[in-house]
Amino acid sequence: MSVKGLSHVAIQAKDYKATITFYIEVLGFKLGHHWSLPSFQIKEASMLISPDQRTCIEIFDNDAVIPAQGKKALSEEDVAHGALLHFAFYVDNVDEIFQKALAHGARAFVQPDYLSLGEPPLLVKNAIIHSPNGEIIEFIEDVDFDMSTNTM
Numbered sequence: 113m114s115v116k117g118l119s120h121v122a123i124q125a126k127d128y129k130a131t132i133t134f135y136i137e138v139l140g141f142k143l144g145h146h147w148s149l150p151s152f153q154i155k156e157a158s159m160l161i162s163p164d165q166r167t168c169i170e171i172f173d174n175d176a177v178i179p180a181q182g183k184k185a186l187s188e189e190d191v192a193h194g195a196l197l198h199f200a201f202y203v204d205n206v207d208e209i210f211q212k213a214l215a216h217g218a219r220a221f222v223q224p225d226y227l228s229l230g231e232p233p234l235l236v237k238n239a240i241i242h243s244p245n246g247e248i249i250e251f252i253e254d255v256d257f258d259m260s261t262n263t264m
Contacts, residue, residue, distance in 0.1 A: 120159065120168035121199060123247060128156050128173045130217075131245040135160050135169060138209070138216045139201065144168065153177045162201075169199075198240065198248035206251045210239040213251075217244035224251075 125131035135141040141160040148154055154176040160169045172178055203209045206224045214220060222240035229236055238252040 118167055120170050122170040122172065122178070123245065124172045124174060124176060124178065125245050126174055127245065128171065131171055131243075132158060132160065134213075134216055134218075134244050135171075138213050138218075139163075141169065198250050200238075200250040200252055202254055203251045204253070206237050206239050206253055209251050210241065213241050213243070213249070218242060218249075221248065 123131070132143065136143065140163045142163075144159040144161045146156070146158045148156060154172060156173040157176065158171050160171060162168065210220075210224050218241040220239075221242055222238070224237065224239040227236045227238060228234070234255065234257070236252060236255050238250055240248060240250045243249055
């Protein structure tokens with residue numbers, strides 16, 4: 113048996129409805145299952161489904177008591193650095209999604225540009241934002257990271 117792929121990433125939203133709106137309106141996710149779980153003080157939780165129907169983001173309300181990697185940031189200055197660094201989403205056009213995200217309340221972190229990674233060089237177009245909820249999100253145009261499929 114082996115891993116088939118990433119199922120979901122879970123985040124806790126400072127503003128539950130605004131966070132869901134951002135992922136739906138900007139990134140094209142759709143609302144999947146919605147629930148509450150009083151034993152964990154979860155008033156609202158939803159699974160958002162990616163456009164390719166394979167990856168989800170689980171959103172919890174701000175008061176939910178759930179296990180977490182790192183600690184919840186209480187302010188911009190209190191951002192924790194832990195195992196989870198950012199989400200990266202493949203997009204058709206980095207420039208367009210970057211501008212759309214900014215128009216919906218995201219803050220620019222790294223402007224759209226090309227990066228040359230390693231030797232032999234692998235050219236990658238990406239941009240990075242802080243979502244309105246605070247997640248660091250990378251947008252990246254299709255690239256083949258599997259060097260075994262690249263001809264040298």
